[in-house]
Amino acid sequence: xxxxxxxxxxxxxxxxxxxxxxxxxxxxxxxxxxxxxxxxxxxxxxxxxxxxxxxxxxxxxxxxxxxxxxxxxxxxxxxxxxxxxxxxxxxxxxxxxxxxxxxxxxxxxxxxxxxxxxxxxxxxxxxxxxxxxxxxxxxxxxxxxxxxxxxxxxxxxxxxxxxxxxxxxxxxxxxxxxxxxxxxxxxxxxxxxxxxxxxxxxxxxxxxxxxxxxxxxxxxxxxxxxxxxxxxxxxxxxxxxxxxxxxxxxxxxxxxxxxxxxxxxxxxxxxxxxxxxxxxxxxxxxxxxxxxxxxxxxxxxxxxxxxxxxxxxxxxxxxxxxxxxxxxxxxxxxxxxxxxxxxxxxxxxxxxxxxxxxxxxxxxxxxxxxxxxxxxxxxxxxxxxxxxxxxxxxxxxxxxxxxxxxxxxxxxxxxxxxxxx
Numbered sequence: 552x553x554x555x556x557x558x559x560x561x562x563x564x565x566x567x568x569x570x571x572x573x574x575x576x577x578x579x580x581x582x583x584x585x586x587x588x589x590x591x592x593x594x595x596x597x598x599x600x601x602x603x604x605x606x607x608x609x610x611x612x613x614x615x616x617x618x619x620x621x622x623x624x625x626x627x628x629x630x631x632x633x634x635x636x637x638x639x640x641x642x643x644x645x646x647x648x649x650x651x652x653x654x655x656x657x658x659x660x661x662x663x664x665x666x667x668x669x670x671x672x673x674x675x676x677x678x679x680x681x682x683x684x685x686x687x688x689x690x691x692x693x694x695x696x697x698x699x700x701x702x703x704x705x706x707x708x709x710x711x712x713x714x715x716x717x718x719x720x721x722x723x724x725x726x727x728x729x730x731x732x733x734x735x736x737x738x739x740x741x742x743x744x745x746x747x748x749x750x751x752x753x754x755x756x757x758x759x760x761x762x763x764x765x766x767x768x769x770x771x772x773x774x775x776x777x778x779x780x781x782x783x784x785x786x787x788x789x790x791x792x793x794x795x796x797x798x799x800x801x802x803x804x805x806x807x808x809x810x811x812x813x814x815x816x817x818x819x820x821x822x823x824x825x826x827x828x829x830x831x832x833x834x835x836x837x838x839x840x841x842x843x844x845x846x847x848x849x850x851x852x853x854x855x856x857x858x859x860x861x862x863x864x865x866x867x868x869x870x871x872x873x874x875x876x877x878x879x880x881x882x883x884x885x886x887x888x889x890x891x892x893x894x895x896x897x898x899x900x901x902x903x904x905x906x907x908x909x910x911x912x913x914x915x916x917x918x919x920x921x922x923x924x925x926x927x928x929x930x931x932x933x934x935x936x937x938x939x940x941x942x943x944x945x946x947x948x949x950x951x952x953x954x955x956x957x958x959x960x961x962x963x964x965x966x967x968x969x970x971x972x
Contacts, residue, residue: 553845556581556838570881571827574834578841593837600836600887601829604788605717608707610825611791615772615798616658617817620667622802622809624769627762628653629671633751634762641743642750643679644689645736647672651693652732653766655700656773657794659707660824661919662930665694673934681748683937688945691931692735692953695916698882700728702776702794705912707787708832708883712890715904717787718780723905723967727913730966731956738952768801828883835887843891862900866961869893870914874954877918881926885915906960909967913957920946920953 559577564570579593619625632649636642650668658664669690676686698705701721710717742748775797776790785793802809876885889911897907919927928942960966 553842553847555585556841560838564879570884571830571834574831574838574884578834578837581841596837596840597830597833600833600839603711605707605711605786606788606829606832608702608717608788608791609704609828610821611788611795612659612702612704612707613663613825613828614817614821615791615794616654616660616663616667617821618795618798618802618809619654619657619769619772620663621813621817622798623806624657624766624798624802625650625654625667626671627766627769627806629668631759631762631766634754634759636751637754638750638752639740640750641740641748643672643676643681644685644739644743644748646751647676647689648693648696648732648736648739651690651696652700652728653770655697655728656702657769658697659702659704661694661697661916661927663694664697665690665927665930665934668693669931669934673931677935679749681743682746682945683935684941684945685742687931687935687937688942688949689735689739690934691920691927691942691946692949694927694931695919695953696728696732696735698912698916698919699724699731699909701725701773702787702790703912704828705882705886705915706908708886709890709908709911710787712886713894713904713908715908718777719905719971720908721777721787722781722970723909724912726966726969727909727956727960730959731913731953734952734956735949738949742948768805772797831881831884832887835884839887839891842888847892862902863962865896865900866902866910869896870910870957870961873911873914874917874921877915877924878921879924880918881924882915882918885918886911903964903968905971906964906967910957910961913953913960917950917953917957920950 556577559580560573563573563576568576575593575597579590582588582590582593629646629650631653632646635649636645639645647668650672651664654664654667658667673686673690677683701724703721703724706720706724707717710720772794776794779785779790779793780787873889876889897904919925922928922943928939928946932939932942
C-alpha cells in the first residue's frame, strides 16, 4: 500500500497536479484499492491535521509580513542596510542580503522575503551594472534566510510535528540565520570586488542613526515576539496575532504608508497563501497517518539500526536524503511526512530534536533553490526578464556556501543550541 501511494503521488506530480491534490488523491486511491476503510476518513484526517491552535501562527505571521511589506517597512530596512554598508565594493549586493536578514525577522516566509526586498533591490542592482543573473540569484538565496531567522513558519510546522518547543526552535534559529547571512555576504563581497561592482553612496554615522530611528519600530517586532514567547507572556500563535496588530498600528498611524483601502488586497493575498500552505499540511497528514498505520517509520528505523551506522554517518545520510527530497517536495509537506519517520531513528542515536530542527529547516531551505521545484527561483525570476537557466547557474556557488553552513550546523550543535536552555 505504501509503495502504491508514493507511486501515485509522484505520477500525479509529473502530470503537474498541485502538490496538495497529488498527495490527497494518492491517499484516496490507496484507500480505495488496498483497504476497506470508508472515504470520509480521508476528509477527517485533513481536518485533524489542520485543527491545531499552534498552526494558527502560520496565517498570522504571513499576514504580519504582508502588512509590514505594504506599510513601508521593507524600504526602511533597505535604507538601514545602505547606511551600514556605504561605498563598500559590492555594496548593493550586501545591502540586499542585510535587508533580507532584517525582513526575515518579521515575515517568517522565504517567498515573502524575496518579493519584499527583491522588488526594490533587483532593479537597483541591475541599474548599477550588476549582471541580471547574479542579482536575481542573490535575492533567491537571500530569501531562504526568512525561514531560518525567527519567526519562521517551517519551525512552527516542525515544532508541532516533533512535539518540541516552538519558542526554543525560534531561539535556536538566531545564530544559524546570522551565520548563513554572514557567509553569503562574504561571498557577495568577493564576487562583486572581483567584477568591479561598485558600492552604494558614502555614508556617515549621523545618517546611520537617522535610518536606524526610522526603522527601529519594524525591527522591534522580533524582539516583542521572541521576548513574549520566551518570557511566557504569550504563545507563538498569540505572538502572531500581536505582530499583526503591531504591524497595523505602525503602518497605518506611524509610517502612514498603508491605507485602509489596501487592507482588502492584503487580507485576500494572505488568505490565499495561508490556505495553500494549510491544505498541503492537511493532505500530508493523511499520508503521514497511513505511513504510521502501516508502521513505515518503525520499519525504516529498524532497517537503519540494523546497519549499525555511526551517528556521524547517519547525520550525513539524513542530510543527503533531505537535500534530495527538497528538490521535488514542498517544504512544509516534507516536514509533515518525514519527521514521523526520522524521530525513532534520531531517538535511538540521542540526537537533540531542537538541533535537528535547524538541520532539517536549513536542508529544506536549500531545496527552495534547487530545480525542479525551487520555489524561490521562480519567485525571484518574476523580478527580472533573465532566463531560468542563467539564474540556476549563478545560484550554484551560493548553494555551495549554504551547504558548508549546513555541515557546520550538523557537526557543531553549539551553533544552534547556544541560547537554548
